[in-house]
Amino acid sequence: MAWLTLDQEIYHKAGLLVDGANIEPAACEGVGETIMEKVWWLFVYDLQKQSGLKNIPDYIVFPKGTIVDFRWNPDSPYWIRKNDGIIYLEKNGKFVCPIEFVERPEYYSKNTSSGTPMKTVGTMRGKHGLMVCSPLFCSNWVEGGPCKYCNMNPGMDQYENKAITKKQGDEVGEVAAAMLAEGIDFHLVISAGQPPRGKTTVDDHIEILEGIKRMTGLEKIPGTDNISPPEDLGQLERLRNTGIQCLFTNIEVWNPDLFKYMCPGKDRNFGQEHFKSACDRAAQLWGRGNSWAAMVAGLEDKASLLEGCKIMAERGTAMLMIPWVPMVASELQGHRSPEAGWHVEVQHKALEIYEQYLPEVGGKQAYYDQYGCPSCITISTHHDVHRLRQGIDTAYPVPHGPLGKLKDEKKGCLNPKLKELDRFRNGKSETLSL
Numbered sequence: 001m002a003w004l005t006l007d008q009e010i011y012h013k014a015g016l017l018v019d020g021a022n023i024e025p026a027a028c029e030g031v032g033e034t035i036m037e038k039v040w041w042l043f044v045y046d047l048q049k050q051s052g053l054k055n056i057p058d059y060i061v062f063p064k065g066t067i068v069d070f071r072w073n074p075d076s077p078y079w080i081r082k083n084d085g086i087i088y089l090e091k092n093g094k095f096v097c098p099i100e101f102v103e104r105p106e107y108y109s110k111n112t113s114s115g116t117p118m119k120t121v122g123t124m125r126g127k128h129g130l131m132v133c134s135p136l137f138c139s140n141w142v143e144g145g146p147c148k149y150c151n152m153n154p155g156m157d158q159y160e161n162k163a164i165t166k167k168q169g170d171e172v173g174e175v176a177a178a179m180l181a182e183g184i185d186f187h188l189v190i191s192a193g194q195p196p197r198g199k200t201t202v203d204d205h206i207e208i209l210e211g212i213k214r215m216t217g218l219e220k221i222p223g224t225d226n227i228s229p230p231e232d233l234g235q236l237e238r239l240r241n242t243g244i245q246c247l248f249t250n251i252e253v254w255n256p257d258l259f260k261y262m263c264p265g266k267d268r269n270f271g272q273e274h275f276k277s278a279c280d281r282a283a284q285l286w287g288r289g290n291s292w293a294a295m296v297a298g299l300e301d302k303a304s305l306l307e308g309c310k311i312m313a314e315r316g317t318a319m320l321m322i323p324w325v326p327m328v329a330s331e332l333q334g335h336r337s338p339e340a341g342w343h344v345e346v347q348h349k350a351l352e353i354y355e356q357y358l359p360e361v362g363g364k365q366a367y368y369d370q371y372g373c374p375s376c377i378t379i380s381t382h383h384d385v386h387r388l389r390q391g392i393d394t395a396y397p398v399p400h401g402p403l404g405k406l407k408d409e410k411k412g413c414l415n416p417k418l419k420e421l422d423r424f425r426n427g428k429s430e431t432l433s434l
């Protein structure tokens, strides 16, 4: 049953990332019981501060498997509604398609051996991402100046449903083991706020990675460490030796003058060139295509961003284009990100670059081998556009995680009436020109 084509799903994913959505209280029924509730683990991606709803769903799943964050914005053109037990997406008052939320994993009701709720140690992203930010605190808010699009510290201060600040290695390991035990084939992302100048989170992250290995028996860990690079880039070799699959570091903005303005703390403590050098070192240590740089797409013009993409691809690093959303409590709250079509076009052009200069990322096999996939990367359209360009049917590439495959491709999806929705189709779907 085709509701939207994959490129239409991708367009709406980009739209939901930059515009967020509103939701009817009825559509939140079951959230925190059978449906996975939102637990903030890194930033608060909402455009406005939530109010009035106790629990909201964390992710929106389209019929072809495209998954995207649910970001609160009462002024969004998107609405999530429920009618006769069916949950669906609407834009500007027009029906788009039925959607699903992600099933609440069993481990969300469990505690670690020290009594900490597991969901606050390792949060699930999409259907099987294991997300850990340690520390969930950035020193740039204290000295140097935060990045203008960021809300890590003040955003977390506003909410109770959030991860704990610092995670212990064995506790994260217990969460990873609990996920595997219930058949969730995780892709890991470890992240962190920026430590004060002269400090590093390398040792903390090694402790977490070793904790996962101890508690699961894994020798190689699928996923990535996203780290603020230490001053001594030689430290990265210690991270590589843990068996983590690839390294991320955040260049954020390519134009060097804009970087200074947007990221004053990062500029003062390290400077943009240090982040590029860390990417180069990662490409040497992990191999081409296993070094990634996160970019906040939409802060600068297309030409500048794609110039950086090509230069870094030739050097062995891929850029993950993350559409900028003007988050609540960031200095840019209330601004506008470019339209969805802009972000989709940039993503296609980035994939064109990888196909030509970095086939380790742009080629077909890379879809199956990468650190993440469309079912856990909910903040970027990279993996979805990759899937589209390669003509791949499934959003759940196998093998990918430690189990080798998801137990059930549809595990995590709820929408029992999906097959009964023909009545929505007769002329009500929005017509898109992409």
Ligand code: SF4
Pocket: 138, 139, 140, 141, 145, 146, 147, 150, 151, 152, 192, 193, 194, 263, 265, 266
């Ligand atoms: S380095 Fe910048 S984007 Fe990252 S947490 Fe700190 S202020 Fe936010």
